[in-house]
Amino acid sequence: MKRTFLALIKPFNFYLLSAITCLLMSFTSSASESNASLVVTPKNCVALHKGQKCYLEVTFDWQAKLNNYCLVNNTRSQIMKCWSDKSSGQYSFDFQSTQSNDFSLQLQDSNTDVAHAQIVVAWVYKSKKRSKSSWRLF
Template sequence: MRFGWQLSLVCLLSFSCLVLADVKQQEVSNLTNTFQIQPTTCVSLHQGQACFVNLTLSWHTANKGNYCLYSSDQTSALKCWMADNQGVMVQEFNTAQSLHFYLKQDKSDDVIAAAELEVSWVYKKQQKSRLSWRLF
């Protein structure tokens, strides 16, 4: 019985340390803005051909606000979120060149986060045509 209150105190302190560690971890993860796209690469058969991809774009910011998602191939916003600190968008893209995506705060040109969809191909374009005539 003599050690009962000490054991209770140790358990209480251990639990509070675990709770504080969890809160500390959440605070650290909320300090940064994250922006992810999946997949990050789109593959076409031949260089110069368009590739087709169903892209998932997700983001998270430390503060709630009005945010819009933009791409390098168009000037208007792809999608906007109002009074939010996270969002997800799924959309099909077809492109022959790499695309850059930007998360911006509404009414601002400051880029909060960015990601790139890289386009690659299985076969590179040949430099010369195989059907060339030689005089000598």
């Protein structure tokens, strides 16, 4: 008795389809449990030369389920501000850094991240030094 390729692959397709369905359902349920958002504006900070500090006034806006939260600078391991029994908040400060910084909104009791944001540091000029191959006439 000859089995065709389709007859052999049919059970595999069923298991693959089942696995994909379960995976999508788990993503959907975890997304609905935690609908927290953390938005930083502006998102980019530009310095003139690489290695120089960039200076920027940034504002964080967040929304989540009613709870106790803290805004944390993960790059510096620094708590920026905490809120008690809030479902939204706003925080502004003067950002100064030579590198990109990651921030998160955390549950105050468990330090669990519920939302993330990043301030990206960029430069106009990569290096102050002139290239050694530049030509000069005088």
